[in-house]
Amino acid sequence: MINSIIYEAQLIGFKEGIKAGLVWLVFYSYLLSNDRKSLAKSFYTGISLSLLLGLSFLLFPESPVSGDFIGNIISMSFALFLIFSGAALYHASGVDLFVFRDGMRSEFVIRTLVFSLTVIFFLPDFTGSAVYLNELAELKENTFMTAVSAAAGIMIAAVIIFSFVRLYKPFWLGSFFAFPQLLLFLAMVKLFGSGIKGISELSLIPSVQRGFIKFIHDLVHQTFVMLMVPDHPLLKKTTWDFIGTFFGPGFASIASLFILLALPALFINHTLFRPLPEPPARTNIARRKTRALMLSDRRKKAVPVIFFMVFIISAWFSYGGEKVLQVYDPEPRPVVADNGVIVIPLKDPVTDVMDGRLHKFSFVHEGEEVRVMVIKKADNSLSVCLDACEICPPSGYGQRDDHVVCLYCSTPIPVNTLGRAGGCNPVPLAADIGDGFIRIELKEIIKKWGFVNSGR
Amino acid sequence: MTNNKSFIQVRNLVKEYKTAYALRGVSMTVEKGQWINIMGPSGSGKSTLLNIIGGLDNSTSGDVIIDSTDVEALDEDHLAIFRREQIGFIFQQSHLIPYLTAVENVMLAQYFHSMADEEEAGEALKRVGLGQRLHHRPSQLSGGEQQRICIARALINSPGILLADEPTGNLDRDNTEIILELLDSIHREDHFTIVLVTHDPFVSKWGDRVLQMEDGHIVGDEFIKERVKGA
Numbered sequence: 001m002i003n004s005i006i007y008e009a010q011l012i013g014f015k016e017g018i019k020a021g022l023v024w025l026v027f028y029s030y031l032l033s034n035d036r037k038s039l040a041k042s043f044y045t046g047i048s049l050s051l052l053l054g055l056s057f058l059l060f061p062e063s064p065v066s067g068d069f070i071g072n073i074i075s076m077s078f079a080l081f082l083i084f085s086g087a088a089l090y091h092a093s094g095v096d097l098f099v100f101r102d103g104m105r106s107e108f109v110i111r112t113l114v115f116s117l118t119v120i121f122f123l124p125d126f127t128g129s130a131v132y133l134n135e136l137a138e139l140k141e142n143t144f145m146t147a148v149s150a151a152a153g154i155m156i157a158a159v160i161i162f163s164f165v166r167l168y169k170p171f172w173l174g175s176f177f178a179f180p181q182l183l184l185f186l187a188m189v190k191l192f193g194s195g196i197k198g199i200s201e202l203s204l205i206p207s208v209q210r211g212f213i214k215f216i217h218d219l220v221h222q223t224f225v226m227l228m229v230p231d232h233p234l235l236k237k238t239t240w241d242f243i244g245t246f247f248g249p250g251f252a253s254i255a256s257l258f259i260l261l262a263l264p265a266l267f268i269n270h271t272l273f274r275p276l277p278e279p280p281a282r283t284n285i286a287r288r289k290t291r292a293l294m295l296s297d298r299r300k301k302a303v304p305v306i307f308f309m310v311f312i313i314s315a316w317f318s319y320g321g322e323k324v325l326q327v328y329d330p331e332p333r334p335v336v337a338d339n340g341v342i343v344i345p346l347k348d349p350v351t352d353v354m355d356g357r358l359h360k361f362s363f364v365h366e367g368e369e370v371r372v373m374v375i376k377k378a379d380n381s382l383s384v385c386l387d388a389c390e391i392c393p394p395s396g397y398g399q400r401d402d403h404v405v406c407l408y409c410s411t412p413i414p415v416n417t418l419g420r421a422g423g424c425n426p427v428p429l430a431a432d433i434g435d436g437f438i439r440i441e442l443k444e445i446i447k448k449w450g451f452v453n454s455g456r
Numbered sequence: 457m458t459n460n461k462s463f464i465q466v467r468n469l470v471k472e473y474k475t476a477y478a479l480r481g482v483s484m485t486v487e488k489g490q491w492i493n494i495m496g497p498s499g500s501g502k503s504t505l506l507n508i509i510g511g512l513d514n515s516t517s518g519d520v521i522i523d524s525t526d527v528e529a530l531d532e533d534h535l536a537i538f539r540r541e542q543i544g545f546i547f548q549q550s551h552l553i554p555y556l557t558a559v560e561n562v563m564l565a566q567y568f569h570s571m572a573d574e575e576e577a578g579e580a581l582k583r584v585g586l587g588q589r590l591h592h593r594p595s596q597l598s599g600g601e602q603q604r605i606c607i608a609r610a611l612i613n614s615p616g617i618l619l620a621d622e623p624t625g626n627l628d629r630d631n632t633e634i635i636l637e638l639l640d641s642i643h644r645e646d647h648f649t650i651v652l653v654t655h656d657p658f659v660s661k662w663g664d665r666v667l668q669m670e671d672g673h674i675v676g677d678e679f680i681k682e683r684v685k686g687a
């Protein structure tokens with residue numbers, strides 16, 4: 001018991017420590033090579049503030065923020081660093097973006113930038129870890145050991161980083177980083193080291209994919225809404241199948257890879273393969289030396305970018321590529337009404353509806369199959385809906401990760417938003433859940449099924 | 457005798473081998489832009505002196521100071537940079553890479569210095585009269601032509617000092633004259649310092665000054681009043 005706390009809490013502390021140490025090392029080397037050592041202060045202020053704020057969450061036994069919420073913030077800050085570094089890379093390849101105009105490079109702006117980037121980077125991670133530690137402490141009923149083990153993990157990481165720096169003085173690292181590369185590095189650390197529950201959560205690639213799927217769907221859907229044309233009855237299944245390929249997971253995963261790689265690739269192309277500018281030098285030698293310096297600088301600065309691309313591609317193949325492709329579509333299990341009520345046991349020898357997977361139940365009413373679906377949400381509540389929406393013909397839904405997907409038009413709906421009525425959402429049902437059973441009035445089901453598009 | 461402002465200053469240089477002394481306390485100074493010839497019988501220590509000046513060899517005791525840099529105090533990395541930036545070498549054997557063309561041999565020196573630049577390398581070869589031989593391999597060229605590539609290669613990175621150890625040792629009179637005339641005309645334009653080792657009195661008709669060595673000592677130092685050139 002104690003052992004497993006020590007191990008888990010230590011791992012979390014260790015991970016946060018190594019992460020902070022690595023980021024410090026790269027950032028500090030970057031400052032050294034740019035002669036801006038004084039900016040380290042803003043970094044230290046930012047990281048201390050983040051640590052304090054993050055740790056303060058340990059003090060709340062009932063944590064005021066959920067892990068999910070922080071997970072979203074982490075994904076967002078990853079995306080933010082990515083977008084920002086994309087913009088900066090683009091800027092570095094010769095395009096003037098207004099944010100980087102010289103006029104804005106005042107000392108105050110730079111200090112604020114460093115400070116806020118540090119907080120944006122560390123605060124969600126520290127908070128996430130604190131919330132997780134909190135849960136761990138609660139679960140194992142041993143707050144003291146949890147805190148001590150986490151602190152020990154941080155200390156181990158600190159010692160490793162410290163000895164590494166003392167031994168190898170790896171500050172030459174700085175010559176590989178310009179500002180955009182630095183941001184890209186931060187995005188990479190976010191991507192690979194920001195999972196709340198240890199290192200296993202490299203889940204940001206699928207989330208980029210899902211975001212993309214949703215975006216394309218909404219784009220199509222909203223266009224129709226704006227035109228005041230109901231899209232689903234208008235477009236036949238074949239049309240939706242066609243449009244669906246563009247927000248289906250196959251396309252989305254390729255597209256997300258493309259989105260992640262496009263800017264770095266553009267940067268590489270712009271900087272590495274562009275002819276060197278002619279340096280203003282008097283002698284051949286000075287000219288050749290300057291050009292050699294420019295060339296080697298350019299190559300060095302491409303290294304982190306290429307690293308990023310390699311990481312993304314390998315992560316994509318090992319994680320994102322196939323995992324999101326599967327849609328789980330269970331066979332409905334027959335149920336019968338008893339006294340005008342449909343009763344579904346929460347758990348029987350064969351199934352447990354609380355297992356997080358999609359469960360379907362069906363019965364025949366006036367010669368037509370009526371289907372109900374049940375799925376557990378992240379907050380452990382059950383969502384009970386019709387296996388149909390008001391718009392599409394009732395093909396039903398399948399499950400893909402934490403989404404259900406309309407089998408007719410491929411719209412992904414996050415499981416956590418189930419219960420909302422209207423549009424592409426599965427029609428929610430009033431149900432009585434308690435003492436091991438779900439009870440739904442037959443009347444309720446029949447009434448709602450009447451709203452469903454008959455498909456004819 | 458030793459002048460603090462001299463470009464090359466050698467002080468009490470001793471080189472001792474297990475069996476013998478190669479240098480037994482050599483002191484000399486060379487001014488910037490001077491062309492000095494070191495003469496003396498075989499085994500008198502000429503090559504040893506030249507190699508120590510160029511940082512290819514270490515002395516047993518004494519100092520070599522070039523342009524205010526104590527060469528022997530430099531560590532490996534800085535010595536490599538110093539040689540790369542300051543010194544050009546020409547030897548009796550051409551030491552050209554046999555499977556590279558003339559222009560590639562010159563580009564290799566550029567590459568180790570900073571980066572290759574074919575156009576500039578080609579210009580340098582034109583300057584030594586090999587404009588028509590850029591893409592020939594050393595084996596396709598005469599000894600005199602090979603030595604001209606070596607001059608182009610040694611000077612391509614604009615060194616402050618050219619060190620030449622018997623550069624014409626393998627050449628006949630006519631070719632010796634061509635090489636030295638060439639060196640002379642380039643030297644008049646670029647004003648680098650030349651330290652040239654030879655045992656051939658004919659060679660010392662070129663240059664500003666002749667040092668005589670014998671058995672690890674300097675035994676003579678004379679300035680040539682009038683340069684013989686093309687006369």
Ligand SMILES: Nc1ncnc2c1ncn2[C@@H]1O[C@H](COP(=O)(O)OP(=O)(O)OP(=O)(O)O)[C@@H](O)[C@H]1O
Pocket residue numbers: 473474475476477478496497498499500501502503504505655
């Ligand atoms: N590696 C060595 N080990 C032992 N003795 C050496 C070594 N190198 C040179 N010597 C000796 O040092 C002395 C000076 O040699 P050095 O090569 O400087 O003569 P040199 O004047 O260049 O002669 P040459 O005109 O024949 O080239 C010689 O007596 C030589 O035998």
Ligand SMILES: [Mg+2]
Pocket residue numbers: 502503504621
């Ligand atoms: Mg010799």
